[in-house]
Amino acid sequence: MTETGTEAATPPPAGAPQPSRPDTGGEPGRGRRVLPPAVARLAYTNTFWIFLVLVALVVFFGAMQPNFISAVSLRSLAADTAPLLLIAVGMTYVIISAGIDLSVGSVLIFSGVIAAKTMLWLGGDGAHPDAGATSAGWTVTLAGCLAGMLGGLAWGLLNGFMVARMKIPALIATLGTLGMALGATYLITGGTDVRGIPLNFARTVGFGLVAGVPWLVIIAVLVTVLLGVVLAATRFGSHTYAIGSNAEAARRVGIRVDRHLIKVYGISGLLAGIAGCLSLAHFTTTTISGHTADNLSAIAAVVLGGASLFGGSGTVTGSAVGLLVPAVLQSGFVTIQVNPYWQYLAVGAVLVLAVYVDQLRRKARSAGR
Amino acid sequence: MSTGDEVLLEARGLSKTFGHVRALQDANFSAGAGEVTALIGDNGAGKSTLVKCLSGAQQPDHGEIRFGGRPLRLDSPATAQRAGIETVFQDLALASDLDAATNLFLGRELVRPGVLGRFGFLDRRRMRAEAVQAFAELGVNLSDVRAPVAGLSGGQRQSVAVARSVAWATRLIFMDEPTAALGVVQRERVLDTIRRVRDRGVAVVLISHNMPEVLAVADRVEVLRLGRRVARFRAADTTLEELVGAMTGAIDREDQQ
Numbered sequence: 001m002t003e004t005g006t007e008a009a010t011p012p013p014a015g016a017p018q019p020s021r022p023d024t025g026g027e028p029g030r031g032r033r034v035l036p037p038a039v040a041r042l043a044y045t046n047t048f049w050i051f052l053v054l055v056a057l058v059v060f061f062g063a064m065q066p067n068f069i070s071a072v073s074l075r076s077l078a079a080d081t082a083p084l085l086l087i088a089v090g091m092t093y094v095i096i097s098a099g100i101d102l103s104v105g106s107v108l109i110f111s112g113v114i115a116a117k118t119m120l121w122l123g124g125d126g127a128h129p130d131a132g133a134t135s136a137g138w139t140v141t142l143a144g145c146l147a148g149m150l151g152g153l154a155w156g157l158l159n160g161f162m163v164a165r166m167k168i169p170a171l172i173a174t175l176g177t178l179g180m181a182l183g184a185t186y187l188i189t190g191g192t193d194v195r196g197i198p199l200n201f202a203r204t205v206g207f208g209l210v211a212g213v214p215w216l217v218i219i220a221v222l223v224t225v226l227l228g229v230v231l232a233a234t235r236f237g238s239h240t241y242a243i244g245s246n247a248e249a250a251r252r253v254g255i256r257v258d259r260h261l262i263k264v265y266g267i268s269g270l271l272a273g274i275a276g277c278l279s280l281a282h283f284t285t286t287t288i289s290g291h292t293a294d295n296l297s298a299i300a301a302v303v304l305g306g307a308s309l310f311g312g313s314g315t316v317t318g319s320a321v322g323l324l325v326p327a328v329l330q331s332g333f334v335t336i337q338v339n340p341y342w343q344y345l346a347v348g349a350v351l352v353l354a355v356y357v358d359q360l361r362r363k364a365r366s367a368g369r
Numbered sequence: 370m371s372t373g374d375e376v377l378l379e380a381r382g383l384s385k386t387f388g389h390v391r392a393l394q395d396a397n398f399s400a401g402a403g404e405v406t407a408l409i410g411d412n413g414a415g416k417s418t419l420v421k422c423l424s425g426a427q428q429p430d431h432g433e434i435r436f437g438g439r440p441l442r443l444d445s446p447a448t449a450q451r452a453g454i455e456t457v458f459q460d461l462a463l464a465s466d467l468d469a470a471t472n473l474f475l476g477r478e479l480v481r482p483g484v485l486g487r488f489g490f491l492d493r494r495r496m497r498a499e500a501v502q503a504f505a506e507l508g509v510n511l512s513d514v515r516a517p518v519a520g521l522s523g524g525q526r527q528s529v530a531v532a533r534s535v536a537w538a539t540r541l542i543f544m545d546e547p548t549a550a551l552g553v554v555q556r557e558r559v560l561d562t563i564r565r566v567r568d569r570g571v572a573v574v575l576i577s578h579n580m581p582e583v584l585a586v587a588d589r590v591e592v593l594r595l596g597r598r599v600a601r602f603r604a605a606d607t608t609l610e611e612l613v614g615a616m617t618g619a620i621d622r623e624d625q626q
Binding site: 233234235236238239241242244245246248249250251252253254255308311312313 | 426445446447450456458462463464465466467471475476477478480488489490491
């Protein structure tokens with residue numbers, strides 16, 4: 001106790017009595033923004049810039065070759081892109097939640113095979129086994145699609161469970177299901193594509209038009225708009241952003257992070273399932289050797305569209321625009337007779353650039369704290 | 370000034386071990402409704418661990434927590450929040466990609482009336498309006514409540530975290546260094562807010578390294594050292610020297626009060 005005096009005479013450990021120097025927080029907004037906030041926010045987003053790039057590309061190719069913007073090429077471009085759009089929408093949710101889903105391509109073909117097998121099983125004609133289920137009715141078609149979608153949903157929920165509950169990094173968990181779904185597909189089919197789906201399904205959903213617009217596009221756009229609104233305007237969407245931005249903060253305010261992540265991966269799987277059914281209708285076969293690069297195309301679209309791989313930012317609109325850029329480049333190069341393989345090179349370079357800009361922005365942001 | 374005759378939160382014999390580190394060893398703590406209790410201690414004394422245990426962010430290995438006279442098991446922050454306990458964490462726990470209003474209402478979003486609300490559609494306009502009001506009370510004037518929190522200054526972000534807890538706390542609020550990143554003016558505003566929340570009848574637990582601040586705003590002071598409570602003081606009857614003595618181990622007078 002005799003030491004009390006000397007102990008007390010030393011300055012308090014970290015208790016410097018005076019506040020730290022005044023913080024700029026006291027004078028918010030002083031001279032930092034010149035533009036109106038709404039404009040500044042818009043110009044700040046990658047989505048805005050990638051949209052400008054898309055417009056520039058369309059104008060450029062249109063000027064080079066006027067029939068580039070003909071109805072037919074737009075229509076086939078949109079129809080070819082429809083399944084991938086759904087994949088990209090699911091990927092948007094996953095990437096905003098700071099995850100990744102590599103399994104989407106495998107899940108797509110798995111779902112297509114399940115749908116086709118179900119249709120053949122229910123609608124096969126015993127007298128003409130070679131005809132498959134080509135003459136089957138809508139009930140068979142719907143049952144097949146439902147089975148395919150459930151198959152996709154199941155893989156998605158498994159991904160979510162592994163990421164959220166088993167704490168397996170998303171990259172590895174979905175790489176695992178990529179292999180598993182692919183393996184299951186080959187085991188079911190023996191490595192050959194399933195054919196003979198109902199003709200009514202192919203004629204309408206596959207390549208039918210409504211007022212000049214392909215069914216495929218209508219379905220994909222409806223689902224995209226629905227999920228875009230959910231992401232932008234609802235509590236579910238807001239929690240997805242919050243979890244991707246700071247999962248611990250979300251947990252501390254009582255958001256059930258694990259359960260939410262399982263739903264997010266479930267959405268991605270379900271959309272891959274729908275895409276599998278659309279693709280099945282479009283090609284009238286299961287295309288099991290295709291779609292190996294769908295995951296990368298979708299990731300590229302989402303990142304080009306302004307999402308950050310660190311989570312917390314991104315929009316469905318941005319991803320849709322990001323998806324159109326490579327598609328427009330591809331068909332643009334074809335119409336102006338440039339080797340279309342340039343598209344891969346161009347998109348790859350732009351992708352790297354987009355991520356670099358995102359990094360710079362984050363660095364600038366944290367330096368300004 | 371009500372002085373602890375109405376004990377709201379009482380923790381007895383809390384222990385928490387991380388590997389070989391004993392962060393809390395039989396620590397006691399109490400906080401009364403309508404009073405500001407300062408929790409002080411040197412670095413590593415266990416203040417943050419104690420707050421995490423009392424706000425549900427971590428679970429103690431042993432010990433008992435009584436809240437409003439009844440045993441309370443805090444298995445998650447959500448449980449604490451349902452009991453009316455809010456916390457300003459030292460790391461602020463903000464979603465930095467989201468704007469200030471969204472952060473303020475995170476996990477407790479306002480939805481639109483009617484059918485849209487049932488589908489979880491957010492009433493962003495109302496949330497923004499209420500957020501602007503909540504920030505104004507703290508003297509924070511955000512130029513744009515729609516800008517991501519990451520773009521705000523350290524002081525502004527801290528104000529967002531404080532505003533969030535103050536807005537939701539009905540019975541008890543923990544503040545872990547709530548003024549650490551603030552300038553002079555904002556610091557005074559936060560201290561005013563603490564007094565105002567106390568006068569509302571809410572128990573405030575303030576963790577601070579700043580002794581003059583503690584003496585200025587606290588009604589009682591509890592001192593933690595090496596994972597246990599070593600002293601309790603009435604703020605009006607104590608001095609800076611006494612507090613520092615207790616923190617550094619020169620004074621050990623637990624249970625003399």
